[in-house]
Amino acid sequence: MKRPEEIPYVWDLIFRASPPEVLKIACEVCKLFNDLATPLLYQSAILRRSGTTGENWDVLPIDFEEEDPVKARDVESSLFNRLCGSEKLRARTRELIVVKEEGDWGPRWINDYSIFDSLLAGLVEGMPNLSNVYFEGDWPVSNEVVIALGKHGKSPRLHLLNREYGREPRRRTCLMPAPYRKRKTIVRPIVRTLHIRVTHLDHYPETHVGHDTILRDLFHAYPNLEDLRIWAIPYQRTGITGSDGMPILSNFLNFVSPENTSDVPGSMLSLNGYVLWHDVSFWREQFPWHKLRSLSLGPYECPRFLESVGGCVQNLTSFTITQFCKQTAMTHAGLDAFLSSFSTLERLTAKGYVPSVQAVAHHPHLKHLCLHAIEYPDRERPTLSLAEIELLDQSCPNLISLDIDINPNMDGTWPDPIIESLATRFPNLNQFFIHVELGIRRMELEWQLRFQVGRQLNQQTKQDLREQFDNYSDDSDDSMCEMDAADTQDYDECRDAWNASVLTRSKAQDFGERFFGRRHESLALKKMTLRTGETLRQFSGQRPDYALDEDHHQRVFEICAPSDKSVEVVVKEL
Numbered sequence: 001m002k003r004p005e006e007i008p009y010v011w012d013l014i015f016r017a018s019p020p021e022v023l024k025i026a027c028e029v030c031k032l033f034n035d036l037a038t039p040l041l042y043q044s045a046i047l048r049r050s051g052t053t054g055e056n057w058d059v060l061p062i063d064f065e066e067e068d069p070v071k072a073r074d075v076e077s078s079l080f081n082r083l084c085g086s087e088k089l090r091a092r093t094r095e096l097i098v099v100k101e102e103g104d105w106g107p108r109w110i111n112d113y114s115i116f117d118s119l120l121a122g123l124v125e126g127m128p129n130l131s132n133v134y135f136e137g138d139w140p141v142s143n144e145v146v147i148a149l150g151k152h153g154k155s156p157r158l159h160l161l162n163r164e165y166g167r168e169p170r171r172r173t174c175l176m177p178a179p180y181r182k183r184k185t186i187v188r189p190i191v192r193t194l195h196i197r198v199t200h201l202d203h204y205p206e207t208h209v210g211h212d213t214i215l216r217d218l219f220h221a222y223p224n225l226e227d228l229r230i231w232a233i234p235y236q237r238t239g240i241t242g243s244d245g246m247p248i249l250s251n252f253l254n255f256v257s258p259e260n261t262s263d264v265p266g267s268m269l270s271l272n273g274y275v276l277w278h279d280v281s282f283w284r285e286q287f288p289w290h291k292l293r294s295l296s297l298g299p300y301e302c303p304r305f306l307e308s309v310g311g312c313v314q315n316l317t318s319f320t321i322t323q324f325c326k327q328t329a330m331t332h333a334g335l336d337a338f339l340s341s342f343s344t345l346e347r348l349t350a351k352g353y354v355p356s357v358q359a360v361a362h363h364p365h366l367k368h369l370c371l372h373a374i375e376y377p378d379r380e381r382p383t384l385s386l387a388e389i390e391l392l393d394q395s396c397p398n399l400i401s402l403d404i405d406i407n408p409n410m411d412g413t414w415p416d417p418i419i420e421s422l423a424t425r426f427p428n429l430n431q432f433f434i435h436v437e438l439g440i441r442r443m444e445l446e447w448q449l450r451f452q453v454g455r456q457l458n459q460q461t462k463q464d465l466r467e468q469f470d471n472y473s474d475d476s477d478d479s480m481c482e483m484d485a486a487d488t489q490d491y492d493e494c495r496d497a498w499n500a501s502v503l504t505r506s507k508a509q510d511f512g513e514r515f516f517g518r519r520h521e522s523l524a525l526k527k528m529t530l531r532t533g534e535t536l537r538q539f540s541g542q543r544p545d546y547a548l549d550e551d552h553h554q555r556v557f558e559i560c561a562p563s564d565k566s567v568e569v570v571v572k573e574l
Contacts, residue, residue: 159193192551323352
């Protein structure tokens with residue numbers, strides 16, 4: 001076997017795929033490993049406050065050599081000081097990340113900003129190959145640093161992460177848009193990424209301003225934005241917090257331009273719980289719809305958004321709408337109209353709100369389609385009919401991935417006509433997912449029927465007793481009597497029958513044999529997935545029994561086609 005020194009290119013490939021922790025250990029193994037791993041380690045330099053060096057940004061190890069050797073060693077280990085003292089290390093750095101950790105806003109630390117800003121600006125100037133600078137947290141970015149970035153020969157991109165919109169630190173940052181109408185917003189083209197937090201109905205101290213002004217300010221201040229993400233604190237004014245005591249955060253806007261993504265040739269926009277107030281003109285007239293390729297809504301509802309931007313979309317290729325279950329509605333008023341206004345989609349995912357097949361048929365280039373309706377205890381879940389399956393097959397001939405719902409028959413058997421139609425259509429499929437109804441509605445209907453029968457028997461018994469005994473009086477709780485009248489044995493039998501109809505390995509086996517027995521062997525699809533259960537339920541109080549049953553009976557089965565017709569399908573539970 002060759003010695004490590006004889007195959008450095010192999011170790012170079014390994015180290016390039018290794019995390020920093022592994023690279024640090026590799027540096028101590030041998031000189032070859034140190035030479036290979038060190039440049040990779042310094043490509044991304046993370047500066048954060050540490051216990052000792054946090055107060056010593058402006059000192060070098062030599063300052064402590066005589067008076068405090070221990071402190072000198074601590075300072076010497078500081079990445080900041082190593083970068084300042086080595087031109088070779090600075091030349092290796094491609095990314096500089098400045099992190100504000102929890103507790104970094106003490107008075108002493110704030111007083112060190114001026115020192116740190118000067119040192120950081122000098123560090124930026126001394127890194128000839130620097131391409132990206134990240135500030136994580138509400139760390140003020142000074143004019144010195146901005147000027148240094150602007151004069152840099154490589155024109156580094158500036159990324160501001162996890163910042164609070166409108167917050168003014170004691171040493172004011174010059175990069176955030178002005179939160180007052182009176183103050184002029186400075187345009188900063190070097191900012192490429194911005195992740196900020198705002199209140200759900202954000203307001204400035206002097207006058208109420210909606211999300212439209214926030215977005216308009218951001219796109220004006222940062223004309224070259226590639227990645228914009230906005231988190232809302234939806235209930236900040238009411239004081240509602242999460243389980244950890246922190247305000248509930250909801251990512252309601254995420255915008256990524258094509259320059260920041262390699263796999264999607266266009267910008268991406270995600271909205272989650274975004275409330276459209278007076279922003280319609282901004283979205284219709286100022287948002288760069290011509291660049292947009294991917295749009296995602298939910299799982300928190302974005303009211304009136306689709307209705308307001310209808311006709312604006314030009315080249316959208318991917319659209320996702322996901323909605324937490326709502327007892328009031330199963331359809332979206334503007335979804336069909338929105339999908340019918342253009343015809344360029346290649347990927348469509350609709351969960352919770354499901355569009356009509358007629359609207360989906362407007363997109364003949366679809367390759368990936370997911371249509372999933374949530375199961376409710378008080379109504380039947382809509383699924384594709386035979387006519388809709390035929391229309392979908394004819395209108396979207398390029399489908400390679402399909403994810404739909406199927407409801408078993410009332411007796412728990414599979415709907416053979418639906419299975420046959422699916423098996424004989426969609427010739428280009430290589431991925432097929434089916435969500436199987438659990439039978440919540442059927443179980444609830446059977447129990448309610450038995451309950452009503454018991455209630456009628458209970459009332460008839462009381463009436464008979466009153467006719468036989470003039471002094472008969474009943475002070476018992478009617479609801480308890482009605483429950484007693486509903487035979488608990490009947491209820492148990494009802495549940496047993498329902499449990500027997502849920503998705504099991506044997507039922508998955510039966511489905512696979514029916515499906516692949518009808519599908520031509522030459523077609524590409526060799527594997528499919530059946531699943532049951534629901535991830536889009538939310539309850540403010542105690543979870544109902546049907547939701548607990550749903551969690552208990554959640555299953556996922558992968559079914560592989562047999563090698564020939566004489567062999568059974570292979571079923572594996574995931």
